[in-house]
Amino acid sequence: MATTQTFRLPDPQTGLFPNVRLGRDISNYGGVFGYLPGASPESRPPIYGAPFTRAPYFERPSPTDTPRDLFIHDASEDTRGDLCHPEAHRLVRRTNDRERLVYVDGSCLDQNDSTNAVIRRAGCGFVFRPAPYAVKDRVESFRLEAKGPTGVESPQTSNRAELRAAIGALQFRRWDGEGSDRLVIATDSEYVVLGITHRIEDWVARRWRTSAGKAIKNKDLWECLLAEVNKFAQQGMEVVFWRIPREWNDEADAAAKEAARTLEPKAEFVTLSGVLV
DSSP states (O other), rough: OOOOEEEEOOOOOSOOEEEEEEEOOOOOOOOOOOOOTOOOOGGOOTTTTTTTTTOOBBOSSHHHHOOHHOOOOOOOGGGOOSSSSOOOOEEETTTTTEEEEEEEEEEEEEETTTEEEEEEEEEEEEEHHHTTTTTHHEEEEEEEOSTTSOOOBBOOOOOHHHHHHHHHHHSHHHHGGTTEEEEEEEEEEEHHHHHHIHHHHHHHHTSBTTTTSSSSSHHHHHHHHHHHHHHHTTTEEEEEEEEEEEEGGHHHHHHHHHHHHHHHOOOOOOOOOOOOO
């Protein structure tokens, strides 16, 4: 029988966060079956419990750990011998070379056109490679499209940009094909992290309605994000989400803002694809 449990989503800085009350049983969430020794990504079994109705939250070994404490941030530290090609450096976990980190962020800016009317411009960015690579080689950025994955036009908002950045990062590479069995999506967006790790399960159970009966905003992107999480879960790779302080996410934030300011708007939703990166 389902029971109400309390879940603590840690504060990004201190590791503490006000309790979130959940009305669904979360006790049966399956853990991860590790990467089988010697197995190729194609032969890895799906993660136990997949398909998931929500994604897991990243738990730090210590509440004071930062991304730089846990993941390498300079290519000189990446000594793995299983690189796809000589420049395939990643933000790799110091204690587990099959775990990678990607920073993601979205931004929405108000600009005035020639008639002084306010136009909203949203952009997205993510960081997938360490220094000393040039910014153009370690950061990907793009405009939030006018239409979502279902072809329906939606407004330019910061929440949509944050969601779209996470989707873009997941679609960018066949991360499991690089030998990863866990990908950490680091974002300063509480909206994204709390939504995908906890609230989405109840939203779906209520047919995409809030507890007050209102329609959930950005349903198209939430469904797309959960589908990406489950796509990788079926390939044996776990996608987890980590809410970090904004100051830890400065590079992805700058990329998202620059994309919003300078890149041309796009109408159709585009699946990003990184080749030889």
